[in-house]
Amino acid sequence: MSPAVQRPRILVVDDSKAVRRIVSQALAPFDCDIDEATNGFTALFAMERISPHLLLIDVAMPTMDGVEMLTMLKSHDTLRQLPVIMLTSTTDHKIIPQIAALGVEAMLRKPFSPAEVVAAVRTLVPLSPFPRV
Numbered sequence: 741m742s743p744a745v746q747r748p749r750i751l752v753v754d755d756s757k758a759v760r761r762i763v764s765q766a767l768a769p770f771d772c773d774i775d776e777a778t779n780g781f782t783a784l785f786a787m788e789r790i791s792p793h794l795l796l797i798d799v800a801m802p803t804m805d806g807v808e809m810l811t812m813l814k815s816h817d818t819l820r821q822l823p824v825i826m827l828t829s830t831t832d833h834k835i836i837p838q839i840a841a842l843g844v845e846a847m848l849r850k851p852f853s854p855a856e857v858v859a860a861v862r863t864l865v866p867l868s869p870f871p872r873v
Contacts, residue, residue, distance in 0.1 A: 756798070767858065767867070772867060796848075830850075
């Protein structure tokens with residue numbers, strides 16, 4: 741018997757419930773696990789529990805924003821390898837060079853479409869449709 745392929749686990753970190761819902765609905769047709777956090781602080785605790793394969797992180801959040809969370813991730817030996825998609829808005833243009841310097845795999849500018857979410861995620865983790873029964 742061959743070992744089971746592990747489903748991609750994606751952590752969406754955004755204080756906006758609407759944004760988390762858009763991402764979750766965009767990825768719902770695919771065989772992956774979606775977890776959510778409302779800020780960088782709660783996301784770091786969630787990461788200890790769930791070991792995600794990919795992070796989608798909003799820039800502007802309360803308690804711990806996306807730049808602070810990304811800085812912490814990139815300074816940690818085992819977490820720095822996690823692929824990250826930053827979720828930015830038009831007001832974030834001043835810190836985009838800082839985000840790029842820290843090293844992210846992609847940036848999605850809000851508002852984004854479900855198709856843009858799927859395309860960005862697909863470049864970083866394998867997405868397969870749920871098997872039909």
